[in-house]
Amino acid sequence: MPFFFIWHLEDNVYENMQESQEVPVSNHLDEVIAAVSDTGKRVPNKLLQTALFQPPREKLHLCEEKAKSFLSNREYQQAIQELVRCVALTRICYGSSHWKLAEAYVNLAQGYLQLKGMSLQAKQHAEKAKEILAISMESPYHDNTEVFKCSIELFYTTGRALLALQKFKEAMENLLKAERLSKEMLQCGNIVKEEWVEIQARIKLSFAQ
Structure with a gap:
């Protein structure tokens, strides 16, 4: 495990951010309702019941696919709605301290970056992802x-958000972290060269902005 990665990831993480991996149903009932229903639309009772009892992971997969479709069509507002549902469903499926929840927050942050004037929200979601990822690193599994x-993706997204907020020094630091970590993964054989080239291209494009 790269030492610089652990040091940077744990930096500035609050000590009191420990969360239980158990997810009390009562605490997330509102998330369940939000995740399985479209706000503002009247849904027949049978359809609503079907959605409520649909396996969360199946619902999560559908929301992820819908989000990708909206993003590819540049329908960013609709994509954000699906990405928010993805966060709720990921918490239900994996708990509050799993790296997949961090990934869901990173995806949400990337969605907000597509909307003009939403860079601060993107940064906040990236910071939440960082907190969760630091906690998840403690798990041996x-x-x-x-x-x-x-x-x-976290470092890259944080860097882009900071660039948009004109915090250039912090932005460069995060983009360089993404660049170094991707290079280490390539050298260790954890990613293929084509994947590394794609990551580097995105990072260099951000540097040029």
Whole structure:
């Protein structure tokens, strides 16, 4: 595990951010309702019941696909709605301290970056992802490769948000972290060269902005 990565990830993480991996149903009932229903639309009772009892992971997959579709069509407001549902469903499926929840927050942050004037919201969601990822690193059961890939996206997204907020020094620091970590993963054989080239291209494009 790269030492610089652990040091940077744990930096500025509040000590009192520890969260239980158990997810009390009562605490997340509002998230369940938000995740399985479209706000503002009247849904027949049978359809609503079907949605409520649909397996959360199945619902999560559908929301992820819808978000990708909206993003590809540049329908960013609709994409944000689906990404918010993805966060709620990921918490239900995996708990509050799993790296997949951090990934969901990173995706949400990236969604907000597509909307003009929403860079601060993107930064806040990226910071939440960082807190969760730091906690998830304490678990001996996580997949290092997937966690590091998530970390690259986290540093990259944070860097882009900070650039938009004109915090150039912090932005460069995060983009450089993404660049170094992706290079280490390539050298360790954790990502293929084509994937590394794509990551580097996105980072260099951000540097040029």
